[in-house]
Amino acid sequence: MNYFQRILSLLCVFALFAICNAGNPHAFNVFTGEVITIEPTVSDEAVETESASTDAPTIEPVDFSNAVLTISYETTNSEGEVETESIYEGSFNEDFVYVPMENNGRSPDFSEPTDLKISLKISEDSEPMTINTVIDQGRDFHFAYIDHPGPRDEFLLKGSSSQVMNSENKFTVTGHLGFLNNDSLHTTSAFVWATFRNADGDRQSKQFGPVLVEDGSFSIEGDVDRPTSATLYIRNQASFVNATASLVLEPDGHLVVAKLGNQTQEISAVSGTGYHAQLIESWQQSNEYVALVEAWTTEQERARNAPPEPAEASDETEAEGTTDSEEDVADNEEESEADSEDASETEVSVELVDAVEPAEGCEDAVAQEEEEESEPEVQTTAYEYPKWYTLRMEASAFRTEKLQDIAKNSESPHARLLAMQMGVFSPYDDAEEALTVWRSLAESFADDFVATYITPEMERIELVHTRTLNDEALIPGQKVPEFTLASLEGEDVAIYDLVGEKDMVLIDFWASWCGPCIATFPELKKLHAAYTDENFEIVGVSVDDNFEDWSGGVEEHELPWVQLGELKDADNGSPVSKSYGVNFIPKTFLVDSQGCIYRKNIHPNELKTFLVDRYGMDESLVEPEEEPEESPEVSS
CATH class of the missing domain: 3.40.30.10 (Glutaredoxin)
Structure with missing residues (x-):
């Protein structure tokens, strides 16, 4: 079915149900679905290789002949039992259109927002792919199945996603992503990830979205009962789009995604008001920070496109190319952190073993440790991070400094609280300073608020700090605790x-x-x-x-x-x-x-x-x- 035929059929459906619902105060909901197939990208070298081989594998499109789509919601019966009601359960194809109707020819009454689940099961053996959203009267739902060349297909809403249950606490995050200058915007998705403490004081995470970009734009709606720090993620499997933006979600908050400087790896969201403007825009929009972000992204792009340097053989070492990918840096960062932990433990061990008497009966452990330390060490070249990563850490340090200043000096207790909840102090390296700020904040709020949102944070830091001190104390020559x-x-x-x-x-x-x-x-x-x-x-x-x-x-x-x-x-x-x-x-x-x-x-x-x-x-x-x-x- 071509595009114009599909539009014509939709218009006919709408006209029919408009007639059926004449006089009905409840507007109807329309569900439409499509399939987007991503063709594999093949390099010139791969094309030459495949052309020389007659056994090149072909990628078959997804077979929807046995697919089952289920649209359902939960309701509570007269006995207080939760039941699952299905709006639709049946086949799915690339031109899916459905308008739910009851036996009386009217559309179901969703006058109150209701959690809705849209689930697609491709075959009996496959796991269902599920979209969680909210339905209310008159809202339409357009979803898409994205058939990727690899195994990670996607099933998600298109254009807009709403999870608003309380309109008084509604927030919106919208944006037009044309500034990404990417040919794959039609398969780019966005979602918001928020981490917060619930009313019981337990740490909880929630995802709003994902939603597939439509005509370059997207809209995500949700609700929060209090200002909450979050992150917007822009993703595309096919073209490796990977952009993020820091957010503060607020009741009645409106955030618009925008370009930050002349780069697209870190983007911004602008509100102009509220805690988002105070905690994010106040430093992110500064010329100094934009210049730092532009510096590291420009250097990273240069490193990506730079040809490998020729290896220069020597008697002692073999030179390697100096261009590091993000994966290389991530791996080396983990190794470096592990190495630095090991190294710090070794240094502490040497210092403390000399200063602290070994536990009774543990002299042999200390002697063996000292014997191995006295052996000549093999000289190894320390890993040197690429320039772009060092520049990126400078931008991160700028952000941390600004948020720490807000956490310690802002006149608004809620702004200080949000800054602390954004993790600006490391529980490993800055535990004492973090606890000082948390204790000061506790004096600005009511006891029940402190018990829910502040005391758990202090307990977490104190636990990490205690563990860190115990870790530093347990060195060779000491005895492990009994248990x-x-x-x-x-x-x-x-x-x-x-x-x-x-x-x-x-x-x-x-x-x-x-x-x-x-x-x-x-x-x-x-x-x-x-x-x-x-x-x-x-x-x-x-x-x-x-x-x-x-x-x-x-x-x-x-x-x-x-x-x-x-x-x-x-x-x-x-x-x-x-x-x-x-x-x-x-x-x-x-x-x-x-x-x-x-x-x-x-x-x-x-x-x-x-x-x-x-x-x-x-x-x-x-x-x-x-x-x-x-x-x-x-x-x-």
């Missing part, structure tokens, strides 16, 4: 009873959702199997949310060592994690039978070296020698 936790079988296990029966024990804090934890399991399994007879043991301490996640993780990864759990749903403040300084996982301690710390945050490769030095090389760990490949015979 007793339940095993998977429900039996209480005291850590010192367990380590007392072993020569060396690795205490490993982990969780089933932790990717870096899971990545260590294959090597740990090898080491556990190789040295169990030498009285080496591993004790996993799960910090999962509940027993099901914990036991499921152990079963899925077939973990053979001792398992203990300090689960979040126990709601006891996680005293073991707190005493061990567990601010991140995986977190490991290698201890002897006396509980003396020999190593901390030890990598599986380092653990292997330690165990080989202590017990000798186990034959199961010997890597087989690779046999040289035979040269193919050439006939004369």
Whole structure:
């Protein structure tokens, strides 16, 4: 069906239902849907390769023959039970049009805003893709299925998205994104992500949208009962559009997205009034900040387009290209943070081991640590961040400085509160300063408000700070704290009873959702199997949310060592994690039978070296020698 035929059919449908609803004070709702297919982009090199191959795979379009679309909402019956009512349940195609009607020929009455779910299931085996929105009288819904070349297809509203349940607290975020100068705006989406504390004082996140850009524009509506910090995300899988804007959402607030300077990676939202203008626009629109953003984005673009520098061989090192992608920087940033944590721990260890007496019976752990420190270190070149990243950190520091000034000096307590909720003070590095500001804020609000919105923040910072101090105190030569936790079988296990029966024990804090934890399991399994007879043991301490996640993780990864759990749903403040300084996982301690710390945050490769030095090389760990490949015979 071509475009004009579709418009004609829609006009006929509207005319028909306008006649049917004559005299009906309730306007009808119209649901329309379409399919957008993204053709794969192929580089010139790939085209040459594919043209030389007759086996190039073809990408088949999505088959909607068995697709089921469901439009439903929940209602409460006379007995107080929640029931699901379906407005529509049936097929879906690229020219979907539906107007809900009741048996009397009238449209359903949605005089009050109602949560609505639009769910599309492509086949019986596929997971449903769901749009959450709000329906009221007369609102139309246009949604689209985006068929990407890869596996990550999308199903979302087009043009506008509303999740307004209370019109008095309504906010809007709108924008025309023509300034992005992108050919793929028709498949670009926008959503707002807000994090806040609810009426019970619990941290909560909510997403408004996503919505697909239509004719270059979008509109997102929602409601908030108080000013809330949030972030707008602009995304496009096909063209890698990735832009963000900082927001303060307010009741009756209207934010319009705009370009910031001559770049498009960080965009702005303008209101001109309210807390958004005070906390965001006041510094973001300044010439100084715009210049900082333009500097790092320009340098990043230059680095992206720069040809790789030729490698210069030397006797000591092999030069590599100096152009770093965002992924390279992110990876190296994580490694650098890990390295800096390890390095700081090493420095603290050296300083504190000299200044602090080792725990009784732990002299051997300190002696071995000092012996290894005395060995000549292998000189390695520290990772140097690319220039664009350094410039980006300067822009971030400018933002932090301005928000910290608002948090400490603004005459408005609510502005100070919002600035603090935007995380301008690190609980790791600025805990004391953050607590000082929070305590000062607590004097400006009523007790019930403080209990809901301020006390939980102070408790979180105090917990992180306490864990950080405990982490700094647990160094080689000291003993790990005592604890007793339940095993998977429900039996209480005291850590010192367990380590007392072993020569060396690795205490490993982990969780089933932790990717870096899971990545260590294959090597740990090898080491556990190789040295169990030498009285080496591993004790996993799960910090999962509940027993099901914990036991499921152990079963899925077939973990053979001792398992203990300090689960979040126990709601006891996680005293073991707190005493061990567990601010991140995986977190490991290698201890002897006396509980003396020999190593901390030890990598599986380092653990292997330690165990080989202590017990000798186990034959199961010997890597087989690779046999040289035979040269193919050439006939004369």
